[in-house]
Amino acid sequence: MTSADFQGQAPDVARALIGATLLVDGVGGVIVETEAYDASEPAAHTHRGETPRNRAMFGPPGHAYVYRSYGLHWCLNFVCREAGHGAGVLIRALRPTEGLPDMRQRRGQQDERLLCAGPGRVGQALGITLAHYGLPLDRAPFQVLAPAEAGQAPVRSGPRIGISKAQQLPWRFGWADSPYLSRRF
């Protein structure tokens, strides 16, 4: 995918990413769950302005925003909209297709369904660290491949997980009934 694919509103990009393939150093799979975040809405890291942590989300779209969740987990986002806005899409779950032995080793987990079912698990399985912070998504080590037939994945939406603000926004998107979701819809 090209940087133009990330220039839409965060919920539109989040929906369009379901069914796309994400690889980091050749390891990854098909995106089955995402969440949209936007500076205009209080659950977003960017809502209160730019900080050292969220700086990448105020940069150009089509780049990686990586943050440490609960002091423990590395989570990966795709920056979207336009530079300066502070919007992004959290990658919450994949259906593993490439590099399963690497992911099993990194996760210490044999069950394929639990390799990438949650944003912290995706980060660990793909080896995401601060070294990926701000990197463009259209060059190594990243590969983001569009869905085989755009818009054909059976997408469902609902409230985002693990937030206390703006819970009414249905900005979580997922491949309906996939066994690789972090939670059922």
Added chain:
DNA sequence: AAGTAGATGTTCT
């Protein structure tokens, strides 16, 4: 199956 505790870095009050 469901609930709880505990791990811990960054940001905010």
Added chain:
DNA sequence: GAACATCTACTTA
């Protein structure tokens, strides 16, 4: 200090 875009291990049933 408290909250937080989370996960695991352990308890209780």
